[in-house]
Amino acid sequence: MSDTLSLIRPDDWHVHLRDGAALQSVVPYTARQFARAIAMPNLKPPITTAAQAEAYRARIMAAVPAGVDFTPLMTLYLTDRTTPEDIAAVKAAGVVALKLYPAGATTNSDHGVTDIRKTYATLEAMQKAGLLLLVHGEVTDPEVDVFDREAVFVDRIMRPLRKDFPELKVVFEHITTKEAAQYVTDADRFTGATITPQHLLYNRNAIFMGGLRPHYYCLPVLKREEHRLALIKAATSGSPKFFLGTDSAPHASVMKENSVCGAGCFTALSAMELYAEAFEAAGALDKLEAFASFHGPDFYELPRNTTRVTLQKTEWTLPEAVPFGEAAQLKPLRGGESLHWKMI
Numbered sequence: 001m002s003d004t005l006s007l008i009r010p011d012d013w014h015v016h017l018r019d020g021a022a023l024q025s026v027v028p029y030t031a032r033q034f035a036r037a038i039a040m041p042n043l044k045p046p047i048t049t050a051a052q053a054e055a056y057r058a059r060i061m062a063a064v065p066a067g068v069d070f071t072p073l074m075t076l077y078l079t080d081r082t083t084p085e086d087i088a089a090v091k092a093a094g095v096v097a098l099k100l101y102p103a104g105a106t107t108n109s110d111h112g113v114t115d116i117r118k119t120y121a122t123l124e125a126m127q128k129a130g131l132l133l134l135v136h137g138e139v140t141d142p143e144v145d146v147f148d149r150e151a152v153f154v155d156r157i158m159r160p161l162r163k164d165f166p167e168l169k170v171v172f173e174h175i176t177t178k179e180a181a182q183y184v185t186d187a188d189r190f191t192g193a194t195i196t197p198q199h200l201l202y203n204r205n206a207i208f209m210g211g212l213r214p215h216y217y218c219l220p221v222l223k224r225e226e227h228r229l230a231l232i233k234a235a236t237s238g239s240p241k242f243f244l245g246t247d248s249a250p251h252a253s254v255m256k257e258n259s260v261c262g263a264g265c266f267t268a269l270s271a272m273e274l275y276a277e278a279f280e281a282a283g284a285l286d287k288l289e290a291f292a293s294f295h296g297p298d299f300y301e302l303p304r305n306t307t308r309v310t311l312q313k314t315e316w317t318l319p320e321a322v323p324f325g326e327a328a329q330l331k332p333l334r335g336g337e338s339l340h341w342k343m344i
């Protein structure tokens with residue numbers, strides 16, 4: 001087998017770039033790996049207006065290193081108060097999608113939607129305008145076991161939503177279960193899904209290996225091995241519905257290694273390396289380019305990139321920590337450990 005892999009430059013269809021000094025620290029990693037990235041809007045306070053999205057885009061662009069070609073794709077945080085009238089301005093500002101966070105589902109989601117029916121008039125306007133809906137697909141019902149929240153979301157929210165808005169393009173973000181993978185596989189071409197590197201590489205044992213490992217904790221949480229295998233099957237199937245979205249979500253290491261650990265894995269430093277490892281282990285390296293570089297732009301109806309990147313099969317050690325903002329440290333997933341591929 002060849003020890004280099006050349007592919008069309010990939011895009012990241014789900015990333016958290018944060019703001020301020022943290023943004024300065026992480027944008028260069030994503031811009032090095034990816035040509036474009038969907039910038040998630042869950043800042044404090046969240047990005048809820050077209051003007052905020054435009055200002056955030058400018059702050060991201062200012063953090064891109066000179067000479068690096070990178071385009072952030074902007075999203076808005078859908079709230080109970082986003083109106084159908086807002087949608088025209090959002091579209092005009094070049095925003096590509098709105099993100100649905102069920103209130104309380106994850107990091108910085110307290111402004112999220114309390115009841116999807118409250119957003120129906122806005123979803124109608126989005127369907128008309130051709131804006132995508134990106135979904136954090138977990139119910140927040142405290143009665144539902146944390147490992148079942150995605151599967152329950154499929155039945156309680158996704159199925160009715162798809163029936164009510166059949167032509168709204170929906171991305172089921174960071175899917176983690178066989179139920180979600182099956183749902184998307186069976187859906188029509190208006191439904192897609194992103195898959196993270198950690199959910200392709202690890203099952204929930206990784207969180208508990210020899211002690212509690214906070215850097216493997218993200219939401220939706222890692223699931224059983226049967227679910228990981230279903231995600232591998234979906235990602236390597238060649239189906240255009242599945243595409244790359246790292247969900248790289250940086251939190252300072254003091255916040256991860258804390259009595260209450262923030263949810264999120266930081267993978268922007270080595271995302272393509274981790275995906276290559278997962279695809280290679282599945283004997284499907286030939287499917288990586290379409291997953292990473294074709295299916296995403298096709299679903300979003302954007303042009304594919306034209307320049308290329310190279311991944312080389314080589315052992316190297318990922319730094320254990322990198323600077324994060326003014327005083328903090330950021331620990332990447334697999335930091336201090338060996339990786340088998342390197343983007344050159």
Ligand code: NCD
Binds near residue numbers: 108217263
């Ligand atoms: C994300 C974050 O930290 O912003 N965390 C995570 O565990 N994935 C939020 C999210 O995408 O759920």
Ligand code: ZN
Binds near residue numbers: 014015247249
């Ligand atoms: Zn996310």
